[in-house]
Amino acid sequence: MADFITAVYISFIIQAGGALLTAAVFRSFQRYYQKAYLTHLQWSWLALSVHLLAGAVGLYLSSTFDATHPARLLVNIIAGIAGFTQIPLVLFGTYELTTGRAVPSDRVRRALIAAATTGLVTAIVFVWKEDAGFARFLARVGLRAILSGAGFLAAAYGIWRARATVQGLGPRMVSGAFFVYGLLQLHYLGVAVYESISQNYPAYVSYTGFLDILMYFLMALGTVIWLLENEQKTAMQAAAQIQHLAYHDTLTGLPNRQLFLDRLNLAISHAHRSQRRLAVFFLDLDRFKVINDSLGHAIGDRLLQSISRRLTGLLREGDTVTRIGGDEFTILVPHLQHSDDAIVVARKVRDALKHPIEIDGRELYVSTSIGISLYPNDGEDANALLRNADAAMYRAKAQGRDTFRLYAPAMNAKALEQLALENGLRKAIANGELIMHYQPIVSFATSRVIGVEALIRWNHPELGLLYPADFISLAEATGLIGPLGEWSLKEACTQVKTLRERGLNLHAACNLSVRQIQQLDFVETISSILHDTGLPAEALDLEITESIAMQSDDDTIEKLRAVKRLGVRISIDDFGTGYSSLSALRLFPVDSLKIDQSFVHDITATSGDAAIATAVIAMAHSLDLTVIAEGVETEGQLAFLRGRGCNAYQGYYVSHPLTAEECEAVIRAHDGLPIAVKKRKTGRVAKAG
Ligand code: C2E
Ligand code: MG
Ligand code: MG
Numbered sequence: 001m002a003d004f005i006t007a008v009y010i011s012f013i014i015q016a017g018g019a020l021l022t023a024a025v026f027r028s029f030q031r032y033y034q035k036a037y038l039t040h041l042q043w044s045w046l047a048l049s050v051h052l053l054a055g056a057v058g059l060y061l062s063s064t065f066d067a068t069h070p071a072r073l074l075v076n077i078i079a080g081i082a083g084f085t086q087i088p089l090v091l092f093g094t095y096e097l098t099t100g101r102a103v104p105s106d107r108v109r110r111a112l113i114a115a116a117t118t119g120l121v122t123a124i125v126f127v128w129k130e131d132a133g134f135a136r137f138l139a140r141v142g143l144r145a146i147l148s149g150a151g152f153l154a155a156a157y158g159i160w161r162a163r164a165t166v167q168g169l170g171p172r173m174v175s176g177a178f179f180v181y182g183l184l185q186l187h188y189l190g191v192a193v194y195e196s197i198s199q200n201y202p203a204y205v206s207y208t209g210f211l212d213i214l215m216y217f218l219m220a221l222g223t224v225i226w227l228l229e230n231e232q233k234t235a236m237q238a239a240a241q242i243q244h245l246a247y248h249d250t251l252t253g254l255p256n257r258q259l260f261l262d263r264l265n266l267a268i269s270h271a272h273r274s275q276r277r278l279a280v281f282f283l284d285l286d287r288f289k290v291i292n293d294s295l296g297h298a299i300g301d302r303l304l305q306s307i308s309r310r311l312t313g314l315l316r317e318g319d320t321v322t323r324i325g326g327d328e329f330t331i332l333v334p335h336l337q338h339s340d341d342a343i344v345v346a347r348k349v350r351d352a353l354k355h356p357i358e359i360d361g362r363e364l365y366v367s368t369s370i371g372i373s374l375y376p377n378d379g380e381d382a383n384a385l386l387r388n389a390d391a392a393m394y395r396a397k398a399q400g401r402d403t404f405r406l407y408a409p410a411m412n413a414k415a416l417e418q419l420a421l422e423n424g425l426r427k428a429i430a431n432g433e434l435i436m437h438y439q440p441i442v443s444f445a446t447s448r449v450i451g452v453e454a455l456i457r458w459n460h461p462e463l464g465l466l467y468p469a470d471f472i473s474l475a476e477a478t479g480l481i482g483p484l485g486e487w488s489l490k491e492a493c494t495q496v497k498t499l500r501e502r503g504l505n506l507h508a509a510c511n512l513s514v515r516q517i518q519q520l521d522f523v524e525t526i527s528s529i530l531h532d533t534g535l536p537a538e539a540l541d542l543e544i545t546e547s548i549a550m551q552s553d554d555d556t557i558e559k560l561r562a563v564k565r566l567g568v569r570i571s572i573d574d575f576g577t578g579y580s581s582l583s584a585l586r587l588f589p590v591d592s593l594k595i596d597q598s599f600v601h602d603i604t605a606t607s608g609d610a611a612i613a614t615a616v617i618a619m620a621h622s623l624d625l626t627v628i629a630e631g632v633e634t635e636g637q638l639a640f641l642r643g644r645g646c647n648a649y650q651g652y653y654v655s656h657p658l659t660a661e662e663c664e665a666v667i668r669a670h671d672g673l674p675i676a677v678k679k680r681k682t683g684r685v686a687k688a689g
Contacts, residue, residue: 011209012056018213019049022220037096044089047082054079080119087148088115094155098162141192149185152178170226177218249323251301252308260322260330264382267334271375279342281331282371282389286401288327299359306357314352339374346370346404369396370404378407391415425471425480429487433459436491437657440667441650444642449667451507454492455657476515485516493533495660504667509541514548523562537567545573564589593620597631604636617644
């Protein structure tokens with residue numbers, strides 16, 4: 001018996017040392033990894049170590065003192081408390097490790113109090129009821145064996161059940177060790193029953209302690225492996241996340257330019273091998289900037305997200321949709337049977353984006369301009385295909401937006417040209433390269449020049465004299481129309497004011513772009529130009545083209561009314577090309593109509609144009625509007641217009657647009673005023689009015 005006790009005694013001490021070591025390992029891990037479960041596991045192993053050590057001391061004391069001796073009592077109480085608190089601690093730690101959820105601290109506290117109380121009570125029962133066999137047995141080993149056996153088996157089952165999410169060697173080791181340890185504990189229950197009946201231990205029990213040590217070791221090792229596996233998984237997830245961020249757009253989650261180029265390169269080599277075509281689409285949303293500026297970036301972002309969802313939903317699985325910039329998307333369609341298929345896809349995309357997108361109960365309408373490049377025709381490598389699709393998109397934009405264009409080699413040259421022109425235009429005002437030309441406007445009633453139309457020109461350092469058709473739409477598209485328009489207005493008002501001071505009673509007809517009217521301070525700009533130049537408001541006539549006038553919103557109309565209240569007159573330019581209705585005209589604050597030169601041109605030849613001109617004049621007069629004919633080049637045109645009651649005219653018949661001083665000479669010659677100036681090559685002085 002003494003041998004047996006010694007063996008158990010040594011086994012207890014070794015086990016205690018092992019448990020203490022395990023606790024120390026967990027502690028150092030906890031310092032580094034800061035995980036809640038490591039705290040619970042560390043305390044549980046510390047408790048186990050105390051329990052075993054106290055058990056060893058208790059065993060030692062049992063040979064010298066009887067059970068009621070205070071020293072034994074104290075040691076028993078310590079062993080009991082430590083032994084029972086160890087169970088919830090290890091279960092909580094395992095639960096936290098398995099689920100990733102922390103156990104609320106008040107629940108931990110309550111469980112520990114309950115466990116400690118149980119430990120205390122069993123220790124006391126063990127001492128005081130030395131004769132009460134069953135209670136003593138229960139207190140000594142039975143209760144703890146039942147609780148920890150059941151607890152460890154439950155924990156083993158819990159880990160096993162979570163095997164779908166909790167995988168790896170660590171969890172398997174821990175649950176296996178828990179299972180065996182749980183069985184061992186229940187087996188000790190059997191041993192205790194056997195002991196209380198036969199008053200003797202089965203001999204092998206002195207060795208099962210080493211099995212306990214093995215299980216502690218496996219549990220600890222398994223936990224450490226588990227922890228490291230978790231850390232590795234987190235690191236891998238982080239790496240994947242970083243990878244995703246590097247290759248995706250954060251706003252929409254779509255692939256970014258880099259990934260697009262990678263996939264495009266891959267698709268190109270596939271297409272090359274299988275002798276197939278592929279298509280690259282370059283999309284740029286029309287008017288996105290307007291939405292972003294007026295409704296805010298938050299709405300703009302959500303719009304981009306909806307659009308990207310719509311695009312991905314629309315395309316096949318193998319296709320790649322990318323957001324490569326602000327409102328720019330690209331699509332890679334890696335397999336095309338026929339190049340016409342690209343057009344089918346482009347139509348599908350354009351039509352899909354046409355449907356309104358609802359954001360915060362507001363319906364937003366966007367359209368898109370699409371450029372398409374095809375492999376192998378439009379480029380051999382990814383960069384060329386992308387660049388050419390971009391050039392084709394620019395062409396689609398220039399040709400009225402909401403449309404698509406297939407790449408053609410001429411587009412790149414054109415795009416570069418536009419870019420150079422745009423850069424030049426930015427500096428043109430500062431460099432004094434812009435000039436105004438003036439074309440006389442002659443009254444039918446008096447045959448005298450009553451005004452001049454100011455027409456802008458750009459004296460380009462390399463390209464020579466450029467006309468509005470070459471740069472006005474560029475200025476509008478780039479926003480440069482603001483400063484350009486203001487400069488031209490100021491210049492025209494200044495020069496006409498000078499001409500008036502020199503005795504010519506003229507008004508200045510100035511062309512406006514709708515972008516200028518849309519500017520917030522449009523009315524203030526006009527009135528300050530009048531103020532600064534000293535031109536009377538009555539001498540200023542603002543021309544807006546018919547198509548623009550008819551599209552204008554309430555705000556534009558209101559601004560024109562305000563300008564009109566200053567005394568400025570308003571004309572509708574290029575009339576006849578915009579199909580305006582009479583009723584629409586009536587709403588518009590307008591003083592005169594300018595019949596477009598295309599009607600004037602064939603006025604004497606085509607009966608259709610003659611009828612239109614006749615009708616326009618009659619209609620305008622019925623609305624009390626003055627009518628001015630543009631582009632009058634011949635005597636015949638003049639006679640026709642005079643016969644229909646047209647009020648004034650301008651055109652090469654009288655003079656080409658000329659510089660201010662040339663124009664002054666033409667006017668003086670025309671009106672029979674003194675100071676004759678020689679005829680110039682560029683201008684032609686009319687013989688008769
Ligand atoms: P518009 O206002 O209709 O100007 C008349 C255009 O017809 C001018 O072209 C003028 O040179 C041309 N023209 C004049 N007489 C005749 C003729 O007998 N026959 C023919 N075939 N053409 C004639 P230009 O100067 O090239 O201006 C084109 C357009 O550019 C103008 O059309 C006007 O809408 C716009 N524009 C001109 N200057 C400015 C400006 O300072 N600001 C803005 N926003 N637009 C301007
Ligand atoms: Mg005009
Ligand atoms: Mg015109």
